[in-house]
């Protein structure tokens with residue numbers, strides 16, 4: 221049995237998740253091509269291998285225990301391709317969406333300015349329909365190509381994939397691996413887009429702890445009028461700490477890693493926030509980040 225690509229045993233995942241949780245995978249695999257990924261899926265099915273795909277790990281709270289299976293990352297050249305055709309761009313799942321938001325500007329296109337501050341891969345952003353400033357990934361999506369657990373390659377139009385606020389068909393079918401997607405963009409002016417991007421960056425820098433390890437917003441906002449950060453602030457948890465996991469004193473809907481926070485520290489802090497907001501505000505907060513326990 222031979223897998224093409226990079227296979228590592230007892231691989232650290234610390235620099236593969238933006239919380240910097242210091243955990244390990246029994247195996248870490250980077251296929252060189254879609255063909256390699258197909259072969260991997262065939263082996264995985266035949267041998268009952270447990271696996272999951274990691275993008276940039278910017279929406280994940282990983283378990284502190286070693287993952288007993290294979291973590292797959294689409295990082296090779298084949299998954300980082302960006303191809304233009306008029307106002308359409310076809311992009312590999314491993315490309316970072318913030319990179320794409322700049323790249324399209326050199327092709328006279330615009331539309332992804334909202335995504336310039338999101339540190340996620342195209343695969344991860346499609347999986348969770350990432351969004352900001354009233355725009356979301358599916359607004360610009362035309363189609364997605366993914367592999368099923370049997371290694372079958374499927375192309376689906378956006379209309380064939382159910383999606384909503386931070387949710388998609390892929391969340392209900394996590395065994396599928398997104399390999400690329402086509403986005404439909406508008407024509408625009410680079411200077412104008414850059415101005416908007418700069419503006420948004422300044423806003424993020426002023427309001428979010430982007431200098432510290434985190435995974436972005438912890439909870440969804442209960443409604444457009446009601447922000448989670450406000451609720452967490454009002455129950456007095458800004459700056460509250462369990463181990464090295466702390467409710468950011470800059471933005472109360474962020475938990476930041478102050479040094480050596482474990483997955484357990486972060487999950488305990490989340491539980492405490494949920495309980496306090498429920499008790500004092502009678503609101504059930506809904507988690508936006510994904511807990512990966514194994």
Ligand SMILES: Cc1cc2nc3c(=O)[nH]c(=O)nc-3n(C[C@H](O)[C@H](O)[C@H](O)COP(=O)(O)OP(=O)(O)OC[C@H]3O[C@@H](n4cnc5c(N)ncnc54)[C@H](O)[C@@H]3O)c2cc1C
Pocket residue numbers: 238272273274275276277278279280294313337338339340341342343344345346347348349350351352390394396397398399430434435436437510
């Ligand atoms: C500072 C900061 C700011 C952020 N701001 C925002 C924001 O404004 N808006 C927002 O929506 N999010 C935001 N996030 C959260 C995060 O960046 C997004 O959720 C992003 O889409 C996650 O992408 P990822 O590649 O890191 O996915 P990961 O965290 O690696 O994975 C998330 C899920 O996607 C699955 N997945 C990843 N790749 C694939 C693939 N190829 N095929 C199938 N499944 C896949 C994984 O298995 C996992 O279940 C922020 C995070 C940080 C740290």
